[in-house]
Amino acid sequence: MKKRIIPHSRPTIGQAEIDAATKVIASSQIAQGKQVAAFENEFARRIGVKYAAAVSSGTTALHLALLSLGVTEGDEVVLPSYVCTALLNAVNYVRAVPVIADIDPDSQNIDPADVAERVTAFTKAIIVPHMFGRMADMTEMYKLGVPLIEDCAQAVGASLDGDMAGSLGRLGVYSFYATKVMTCGEGGMVVSNEKALIERVKDAREYDNQGDYAVRYNFKMTDFQAAMGRQQLDQLADFIYQRRKIAAKYHQAFEKLSTGLPPADAGHIFYRYNLNVGRNVGRWIAQMQAAGIVCAKPVFRPLHQYVEGHSCPQADKAYKQIVSIPIYPTLSDADTDTIINAVTQIQNGMQT
Numbered sequence: 208m209k210k211r212i213i214p215h216s217r218p219t220i221g222q223a224e225i226d227a228a229t230k231v232i233a234s235s236q237i238a239q240g241k242q243v244a245a246f247e248n249e250f251a252r253r254i255g256v257k258y259a260a261a262v263s264s265g266t267t268a269l270h271l272a273l274l275s276l277g278v279t280e281g282d283e284v285v286l287p288s289y290v291c292t293a294l295l296n297a298v299n300y301v302r303a304v305p306v307i308a309d310i311d312p313d314s315q316n317i318d319p320a321d322v323a324e325r326v327t328a329f330t331k332a333i334i335v336p337h338m339f340g341r342m343a344d345m346t347e348m349y350k351l352g353v354p355l356i357e358d359c360a361q362a363v364g365a366s367l368d369g370d371m372a373g374s375l376g377r378l379g380v381y382s383f384y385a386t387k388v389m390t391c392g393e394g395g396m397v398v399s400n401e402k403a404l405i406e407r408v409k410d411a412r413e414y415d416n417q418g419d420y421a422v423r424y425n426f427k428m429t430d431f432q433a434a435m436g437r438q439q440l441d442q443l444a445d446f447i448y449q450r451r452k453i454a455a456k457y458h459q460a461f462e463k464l465s466t467g468l469p470p471a472d473a474g475h476i477f478y479r480y481n482l483n484v485g486r487n488v489g490r491w492i493a494q495m496q497a498a499g500i501v502c503a504k505p506v507f508r509p510l511h512q513y514v515e516g517h518s519c520p521q522a523d524k525a526y527k528q529i530v531s532i533p534i535y536p537t538l539s540d541a542d543t544d545t546i547i548n549a550v551t552q553i554q555n556g557m558q559t
């Protein structure tokens with residue numbers, strides 16, 4: 208019999224999403240239209256911002272956020288190392304200079320002190336990702352006096368002292384990729400309280416039916432994706448509740464083990480549950496795989512390793528020692544227990 212595998216990520220998709228998307232497809236109005244507009248309005252309301260623009264992915268959201276701030280060739284953009292290459296790509300799309308900062312080892316988010324040393328007169332923006340579901344230190348980031356783009360791809364619904372992720376910077380960006388907290392297959396959103404910034408995003412995402420010629424893109428979301436996204440947004444609170452419940456169970460079980468646990472502050476939505484196992488994670492991941500559980504390095508490779516002249520020792524360390532274990536709303540109690548047992552055995556050296 209084929210061995211059952213517990214996947215690392217899994218979207219939560221029910222009949223409501225299937226019905227909503229099917230209805231739109233059957234209507235033949237499938238391109239950007241009323242559903243996208245409704246999704247934008249509902250999303251902005253949920254985050255507590257004035258304006259939102261839906262786009263085709265988190266990467267395009269970042270790209271258009273940079274363009275809307277007027278970031279261009281030769282400008283410097285600061286971003287942390289311990290993130291995916293989407294951020295580096297977005298900076299390169301606008302031909303700006305990526306300046307890679309290190310992370311804070313406890314939060315695994317961008318380190319404001321390290322950023323402060325890298326900000327120059329040429330810094331036009333800082334991308335502040337709220338990694339793994341937990342918000343970065345926005346108070347310290349504000350003090351730098353540079354426009355902030357909050358990257359909430361992993362933190363939709365996360366908050367800091369009551370403020371939602373995405374509502375604090377000049378712009379906030381989101382991803383609705385299949386593994387994210389809420390999904391419509393692929394998709395993204397840009398939010399802001401500044402009308403002009405969102406108007407620029409909306410202008411650039413659509414090349415057709417424009418009075419003048421400028422370089423524009425086709426970065427639109429379809430109406431059937433938006434219909435699915437609206438259903439997911441309706442369930443966001445429940446998705447987060449389920450994630451927090453599993454995280455609490457993990458916390459209780461792992462507290463006594465010799466492993467670093469994610470911070471458990473109130474606004475964390477636990478997109479990922481990262482363990483710092485204090486040694487090279489390669490073998491650890493293989494041991495979990497042998498137990499039928501897929502774990503992963505939460506970041507494929509730190510960005511400074513791709514860009515010459517950057518040193519980020521904390522990101523290097525995190526890359527070696529941090530592993531992400533499965534956490535998602537459809538993870539059953541039995542599978543959660545299987546994961547807890549396997550982690551406990553490996554950490555206690557019972558599996559070799």
Ligand SMILES: Cc1ncc(COP(=O)(O)O)c(C=O)c1O
Nearest residue numbers: 264265266291293336360382384
């Ligand atoms: C922090 C962060 N920003 C941006 C992105 C890019 O999003 P997308 O895959 O929708 O382009 C990701 C994707 O994983 C991400 O984790």
